[in-house]
Amino acid sequence: MSKGFRICIILLMLMACGFFYRKTSKQPSTIFKSIISPGSKSSSSSSTYPATNVSFSPISSMDVLRKGNGIIFIETTDRMKPPSLVLCAIESAARVYKDRSVAFFMKGLPDINTMEDELKARNRFPTLSSFDNVYFFPLQMEKLFSDTPLMPWYKKVNPKFxxxxxxxSSDGCRLALIWRHGGIYMDSDIISMRPIPDVNFLAAQSSQYSSNGIFGLINHHIFSWKSMESFVQNYKGAIWGHQGPQLFTRILNQFCVIPQFKSTEDVKCGNISFLHPQRFYPIPYPAWRRYYDVWQNVQTFNDSYALHLWNFMNQEQKSMVPGSNTLIEHLYKQYCPTTYGALERNQPIYG
Structure with missing residues (x-):
């Protein structure tokens, strides 16, 4: 065999190896991580991969939110087909915070143990499935409340009464989640428009009165812990808002005498920013129907980071209607266009 012929054979072999490497090195687009374990048996979750030494384990919320800057949404009912506003809220956050993880914790979501479970969870929400930074997790309250002041309360309380x-329960879950992970909690009727620059912040609903519908804290912040302690010690679940906005206002008053707002400037309370009502509540709750009105001149809300649509007030079950030219339609078009497009085309938004 001539030297030149041998060189040609070697080059062809190297090219073939390179092609094989490119073909097999592609990783699945999933929130699952590969674990190479020699000799392990292949499972149904990895059946599309011929190698028998590859298995998958689900990524945990600790993995996804480990940077401490994630965006957290929760659903404390068993419903798996929430209003389109919930999907819009999550999509808008995923678009505004492209470099952050957006986690949706759902009480009705089964455990995710295999790749198939994870794919089923994503396929439930077609308008969100294309966003690589959106993750779905079961909301497991007993596990979440363990090692927090909320656990004795949770064991004692009877939801039926x-x-x-x-x-x-939502008030408690958001405190425990932010205590554990840090980041930003948002109610699922909040449409994000631009990034919030503050790390530790509460949102003023009105002068010297805090909301708990959106807030951000680093993990293990003392405010979260004190709030959980007061949640249990002063529990009055029959009083609307006592475990939520009123709780946050009481604890914030322990940190400082809350300053008055001047113009539209934010104020500081210790190391916590207390953000002006214009940041999230330019339309106050008594005027919540304005979101469903036709506006002659649509505002830009330049002083706001996001808009809270006061869904609890919406007992009439108003919704966004394509072609209605209402304010909420304009918001959908601009900040959650994938969800809006599906609704406009009358396509299913649930799998």
């Missing part, structure tokens, strides 16, 4: 159980 709680007038506002969906809401007070």
């Amino acid at each position: 709680e007038r506002y159980w969906t809401h007070v």
Whole structure:
């Protein structure tokens, strides 16, 4: 065999190896991480991959939110087909915070143990499935409340006798999640428009009165811990807002005498920014129907980071209607266009 012929054979072999490497090195687009374990048996979740030494384990919320700057949404009912506003809220956050993880914790979501479970969870929400930074997790309250002041309360309370159980359980969950992970909690009726620059912040609903519908804190911040302690020690679940906005206002008053707002400037309370009502509540709750009105001149809301649409007030179950030219339609078009497009084309928004 001539030397030149041998060189040609070697080059062809190298090219073939390179092609094989490119073909097999592509990783699945999923929130699952590969674990190479020699000799392990292949499972149904990895059946599309011929190698028998590859298995998958689900990524945890700790993995996804480990940077401490994630965006957190929760659903404390068992419903798996929430209003389109919820999908719009999550999509808008995923678009505004492209470099952050957006986690949706759902009480009705089954455990995610395999790749198939994860794909089923994503396929439930077609308008969100294309966003690589959106993740879905089961909301497991007992596990979430463990090692927090909320655990004794959770073991004692009986949801059947709680007038506002969906809401007070949500109040507790958001505190525990932010305590553990840090980041930003948002109610699922908040449409994001631009990034919030502050790390530790509460949102003023009105002068010297805090909301708990959106807030951001680093993990293990003392405000979260004190709030959980007061949640249990002063529990009055039958009083609307006592475990939520009123709780935050009481604890914030322990940090400082809350300053008055001047113009539209934010104020400081210790190391916590207390953001002006214009940041999230330029339309106050008594005027919530304005979101469903036709505006002659649509505002730009330049002083706002996001808009809270006061869905609790919406007992009439108003919704966004394509072609209505209402304010909420303009918001959908601009900040959650994938969800809007599906609704406009009358396509299913649930899988």
